[in-house]
Amino acid sequence: MKNTIINSKYIVVLSALIAFTSCNEIEDVSREETVEILPELTSGSADFSNYVSLGASFTSGYTDGALFMAGQNNSFPNLLANQFALAGGGNFTQPITNDNFGGLAAGGTRIAEPRLVFGGSTPVPLETVVGPVTVSTDIVLNKPTGPFNNMGVPGAKSFHLLSTDYGNLAGLGSTANPYFIRMASSSNASIIEDAMAQSPTFFTLSEMGGNDVLSFALSGGLGKDQKGNLDLTTYGSNDITDPNIFASVFNGLLTTLTSGGAKGVVTNVPYITDLPHFTTVPHNPIPLDADTAAYLNSANVYGAYNAGIVQAFDYLVANTPFTQELADAEIAKRTITFTAGAGNAVVIMDEDLTDLTAINSALVNIRQATADDLLVLSASSFIGTEAIPGNPQTVNGVARPLTDQWVLTPEEQLAIKDATDAYNLTIKTISDANDNVALVDLNAILNELASTGIMFDNYNLSASLVTGGAVSLDGIHLTARGYALMANKFLEAIDATFNSNFVASGNITKAGDYPTNYSPTLQ
Template sequence: MGCSSDDAMMVDDEEEVVYTNGSADFSTFVALGNSLTAGYSDGALSLQGQEASLPYILSEQFSLVGGGEFTQPLVSDNLGGMTLGGQQILDNRLILSFASGSPAPVNVSGMPSTEVSSVLSGGFNNMGVPGAKIFHLGVEGYGNVGGLLNGTANPYFVRFASSANASIMADAMAQSPTFFSLWIGNNDILSYAIAGGAGENQAGNLDPTTYGSNDITDPNVFAAVYNGLLQILTSGGAKGVVANIPDITTIPYFTTVPYNPVPLDATTAGMLNAAFANYNAGLQQMQSYGFITMDEMNARTIVYSEGASNAMLIEDEDLTDLTAYGIPNYRLTTANDLIVLTAQNIIGTTVNEDPTLINGVSVPLSDQWVLTPQEQQMVATAQTSFNATIDALATNYGLAMVDVEGVMDMLANGGITVNGSTLTSTYATGGAFSLDGVHPSSRGYAYLANEFIAAINATYGSDLPGVNPIDYTALYLE
């Protein structure tokens, strides 16, 4: 069979898809927030992370409907660390290494080339600043290099602040945004949680200048500042999208290390029980005097057994203080405790190379390694209040709102299927989170970008397309 040159050739002409912006104007998009906006991932801010940052992905889709150039304060390399005066002050990013024979997160080696004091020029659309709390956005001098030594400045903002006295908000508004994203407030509870509750709950304290770096922000302060930010951002008629704060118990930083990881043989368990016999007897005496309840006595009693799943010894400041009687605030962990991810580096190690002094077994883990139920409740109470504020103000200002809390819940409870691949919050292998256990992977940010786009389309009548999260990296290997 054959054909002649006279036979007609059929050509499928694909019509170009035209997207619309609805009632939103994306010509000047400015993103405000913290590390989640900056593109922070794997414990650092790298070029790869910034190139897959949530707002950058959004800006690429906005460009289909008139969105303008989106500039970011790019770091100098993919190592992620930073130097000040030639001395490294921020760690390099994490990668999954198989050098030890089993996979483990390690900091990539090399001296970073990003120097904090080398200030970048020009305005930037991505105003995400790692470490920023809600009340930091309006602080003048937050990018003053001279303030790094006394802790009043942020090294990430130092790199691109327009002046020593600039604030994040002022630099953002100098660009006259027509559309904005605001995802802020995570650090107002997260810094406390990551520190294992080694901070203070500042509920009732309306002066954030007195807060410590790991404290929980007062809900009234949060509400007042958030409202003030939206008043400024919408003052020129800009529209925008905001996002709420996830439940910290859904992220792998708090769900990866089990509460009972201690293996013991019968001999070691017997030795430990003998060592804690006097402690247990003291508890019984305190209970008989009525100083503690029977339930607290049982909760504090230290008993080890032969096997691979012994709980860990911790110091719990919320227990009844019996130190005046020579009885420390010790107990064993339970399934209700959350062990922070970094505790895996200390559990089972010895103190001063003494084989009898084992962290988490014969030596209690301190407050910074465990988030107790009481501490979790303080975080949850603040988060609930913060999210109620965000939801109400998003409605009041007519803004698109993204339920990131709901997304994280789904990732932690069965996962989310995307184009045949399932994203979960499982550490290292789930695809949604990076190796620091807190920040999304590039794939996770891409999925969140789609959630932002869906909310924007629903609110403003646009029909922006999403991206394929599977096109983005889930895990960086050595």
């Protein structure tokens, strides 16, 4: 095979960042300006004197693939607390990290990487731009002292808020979360216990259920192989949480949080497959010359495989109840063909295809991707690389099919959607039945960002990676401006449910006060 078969430089994932400029000319005219008199702020029936936020990465202020000082200061709970302070709210403490590099260390050993930055055309690791950095936030050597009003823990699933092992250093790498190890009041404390120990008068419980499907999605659906054997203890488990377990956990959390009369806001779960982490990499990024395409179609590579597929289905039709109609459909789905030029689809593994290995062990479950498949963002730097360096016949995504971790098939996407719908039904049913709880529809907000965009002051925010302004460089978490928009959505829900008037009185966040991109030199 020619060395020109493919190179990662041909994978066009992101468009160039457009520089936005504006100018305002002063008009040489006289005019009268009307000054709007806004009403005085009132808290309504809510008591903001002791606000505690619970949740996962969104709550913590995680952005650009990391947790760091600037991101935490622009977390939506901190932005809310700034407004609550004007209506009787008290101090709001966060477990602030030690630097703006991001990442974590444990006893001097790095266990989480620094943040991403914009590299001119795509997101890149910070250290590729500024050189090596020392991650100074160490969960062993410099734990901060609580209690903390912001109890957002990156990576937490719903049931993790109840776990008494989640902050135990001895469980690092298995049952414990390094972010909660850093902030837990003791080795056997749970997130909900540390929150309730502060006797909150107001709370937010955000994105519960998000990580319950997100870890499955980020792994390309790897957790599906363990379906039916849900692991409720391991920090890094990729399984989708059973909706019945989620319902029990969510009901328990909300009952506990409101038990002392506290009011609060909860959110539902967005369809995470609308996030740019899953929508940016095209299914067909492969350019080929005529000779390479012909070689791939020959009996040396996929020609023999295609012929074997036809023979295997002929056998099934002749000897089993398998119909010719089903056989023709699956043959068409599984036939792998390349053409000269751009736009060739990658080859992927798909365990939902009919297993033919009992007929012919060489007929593994592979096919070319379609527009219905979603490739994870990290696939952009993997497609086109060589499994064996220097051997162009081992190009990943072409001669070597992409394994399950790189792609979400329609069946895996449906599993995510079904679980999300079940979680959201639980959240709405329980929150609607509780007068002390307001609901923010994150699902609708993300859908709007992904489809038409949302006007936030003079900015049109969308879910496009890099250029959209709402979603950060990791393709999942929000930018500072995105979190400011989120804070305003919370304030709208609080006004509507508890008769406060943050929006009407003008006490809301302003888009222009928050960046969409942090500089690589921010330290």
